[in-house]
Amino acid sequence: MNVTNYIARVKKININKAVVLLSLSFIVACFSILHVILGYAKTPPGTTYMWTGHYYLDLFYYVVFIAQGQHGHWVAFQQFATDDPSRYYHWFPYILIGQVFRFFSISPFIVYWIAVFLLSFVVSFLILVVITKLIEEQAFPFQIAAFLLTLFATPFFFISSGEIQYYDYWFSYSSFFRRFEPIPHHLLGIIVILVSLLFLSRYLKLFKNRSFFNTLKNSFVITGLIVLLLGFYPFQAVVLLGGMALSVTYYGACFMRRRDWMSVTKLLTFIFIIGAISFSAGLFFKSLYSETFTAGFKETESRFHYLLSLKEIILTTGPLILLLPLGFFSYSKEMKPIRLVFLAFLLSSYLLFYSPADAIIGTHNRRFISPLQYVLVGAIGLLGIVYLAKRFSLSAKKTVLIITVGFILYFIPVNYQAFRVLLTDKNLNSPITYLPSGIIDAMKFVRSRQDSGNVLMTPSQFLGTIIPVYTDRKTYVARHIATPNYLEKNIKASNFYLGAMSKNEAKSFLTENNIRFVILTTIEGYDVHVLFTYPFLERVYKNNDAVVFEVR
Missing domain, CATH: 3.40.50.12610 (Rossmann fold)
Structure with a gap:
């Protein structure tokens, strides 16, 4: 990209929109750490708060590797046993976080939550960017409405004995506070996935103008992102690879029908490079991690295989699912690359979820479910609202405003309950909090x-x-x-x-x-x-x- 084109693109940026996007991302990041701020405020005299805003034993485990980085180590290693020399290369994100804060006199526990805040900010901003591209034909306020639906969507709930009960399952992303799970390497993984999907969609969008050299360049860039993801978030890397394969297969079939063999050749080269290198990297990482003590626990996870029924999917997705059939027609009517890519990612997630892949890899199938499915739920749900406005000749602005506010009000009880759990859960408020x-x-x-x-x-x-x-x-x-x-x-x-x-x-x-x-x-x-x-x-x-x- 030359300087002239870059300046032209910068001039197209609407400053007001950018401020809104950044402000919303900042607010989301604040919400993601609000429970530990409240926990810190309640610190009794003579004690030190351990910032247990996540399951405390897991949090301490991750913080040790941040501390190793702050102490000057460049490779994570076993410190929870005296007779185990294991090195944990896959925890390099925590080592890097520690290295960044190495020369600051900040507790590793606080560094952990600074990382959560910053990564949540980036995730939120990227989700906003994706939504504006998924439904770019809609007005900016409508795109913000889709973002709010994405953030706060919850399952159906009911009241039992005066308590809010909602349909849920283990390892789901049923509320805002589960969707933005305060685990740095999970948040970093979501960022890598979003960037990879944006790269892929842009490549496919401009595919006809791409040279063979450009195809090679893009394939190596995306491969690098996938290999990075395989290093610390391998199960979602498998979902990402599956989504890319489905996207490229769709475009390949289209080009074959047109007998555009040059395009087919470029696509085959593109996916072959990504697949071959990623598969080799996956085998390497599997071999590397199989030598560590904790690898044995991954094998036991496959015993927790559980298949959701259609009824459970509907109840846990929540009321937004009612809008999906209405919005999907508009979504699929103009199947732009970015729409196809994110739809393929969602399909890959559920195909792997209902397959025996978890037993083969050595995990449980719910690791294939991604919080990014709510990006599509929010975007398609918004299109469903717009469809209703057109169908009944209503004002689109008023309809979107009323229905969006109505949904958000419905979502408040479950999100409130989820936040209350964060404040009272015994797994968070441990004896050593x-x-x-x-x-x-x-x-x-x-x-x-x-x-x-x-x-x-x-x-x-x-x-x-x-x-x-x-x-x-x-x-x-x-x-x-x-x-x-x-x-x-x-x-x-x-x-x-x-x-x-x-x-x-x-x-x-x-x-x-x-x-x-x-x-x-x-x-x-x-x-x-x-x-x-x-x-x-x-x-x-x-x-x-x-x-x-x-x-x-």
């Missing part, structure tokens, strides 16, 4: 020591999932999904703290695992006097909340 500040001070003390070696904590309260964040050291036991042979290590650690080992057994236990520091806190329920009976432990730090011993 508000951690006595002295415990963190003790962990930071261990970090300040120059002596190398690992750290031992009791398995109680899962504090082992936090300690690598503050110490940059390995811990003996953390949690079941992160520590190999967890139950065995749980028992050994407990026996050590209970004094159920002989002095020689305890010393050998520490030596074999290269444990240099032993920590006990007031929230774990163990008697500190037991540790004083071990002659090889020397107390080196103490406050009201924790005590630290060093192995001599």
